Amino acid sequence: MNRKQQTPQAWIRPEQPDTALERVREKVRTCIQCGTCTGSCPNAFAMDATPRKLWRLVLMGQSREIFESRTFALCSDCYCCTLRCPRGLALTDAMADLKQIAAAGKHGGDAACTAFYSAFLQSARRYGRVQETRLMARYLAVMTPRRPLMPFRFSGLGMQMIKKGKISLRRPPAGRSLKGIFARIESMKDGQ
């Protein structure tokens, strides 16, 4: 928990509103800061800013603090907060918006998540389907220099899977290629 010393004005005067953040702000506009989201979040114990605080930061336009936090990266899409929010706000979707903004601007977020998602989508784009064994191999190749012990935790699981005959290195019958879909989306990027 690093509570940065803020001048009172910094809380009163929102920073330059970020147009991307506007989409998120619209989603949480009627938040009443009741804290049901924080109380429902299975990952709140590991977050530096709780979900309730994050929504307040969004309303105040505090981009820097939002994207320095690990909060949105730690959302595991369980939808408990969405289900229980007394204002009916789409909070899980708002977390996804923040992940997308972080991914697009290459700022904030979580290095491991970013590496994992990008390995995942590369695999899907290329083969139409994700082959999990290759995905893990690629992810570990990216992460091991940063977290040298990581492969050891997964090697046990890998051995279990090989024993159970669950892992095959054969490429599965491929689905349709998704390259055309990815390319079309890439070409639409300008008018978000």
Place this chain on the structure above:
Amino acid sequence: MKYLYYPGCSLESTAREYDMATRAMMHALSVELIEIPGWTCCGATAAKAVDRRLALAMPAVSLALAETVDSAADILVPCSACYLNLKQVYQIAAADPRTLAEINEILAAESLHYSGKVRPRHILDILAKDIGPTGILQQITHSLSGLRVAPYYGCQCLRPYRVFDDPEAPTSMDALLAAAGANLHPWSMAARCCSASHMTTNPDVSKELVFRILKSARGADAIATVCPMCQMNLEGHQGWISSCYGEDVRIPVYYLPQLLGLAMGIPARDLGLNAKSARTAALSD
């Protein structure tokens, strides 16, 4: 009965036994499954963490492919994450024509189109509502009596779309497992999050969530799941988690169709269960 079938990527690799058990069980129930030809990855949680359009277009591809086969059929989806992604596009098609047009503009790149007719449904929805405990009961040859099972639902088959069960206190597995002769383990962790892909990216957060679930399952002989991610998180790291907390929380974690299939007399190997393992022997006694 006839359904289109969307296995999803996991069921081709780490969750192959889920695919085997689903097909074997449906075959035994005389339910026809037609695999969607050329189906593609739904994007899981990766697409929605990166790009809004990608998160909509990826599942839409398979929905559009499904419509080329039979637009009046329902799609049976065993994986909860796949189900949610497909369902989200189905809901958009029903209520948000502008976004549907945007999706179809992307699909046009592959000469595909989704009209919103074909409907994705979770396997548990189909088991609980279409086949039902009575349908299972008629097929039981090897009762699971004496086996105490903790039904685990996870998140995305229940939330945010309230379709076939109570998203806070689900019960749809109870009658199915009871029909197979199993006893139910009463617990409050049935709809708690297993941490999804955090097991890969933030294991220290993940182990906390999984530990709580496994600890609460103590007293049961097995956990029943309906999602490949949940199954892998709950079963794949038990040794590591037990040693982290200095408590033995090991327990077998099966897919619901494996347990129901055994009770229906389907051979263990056809359900992706290792017939030689002591565990399976104990189950089929």
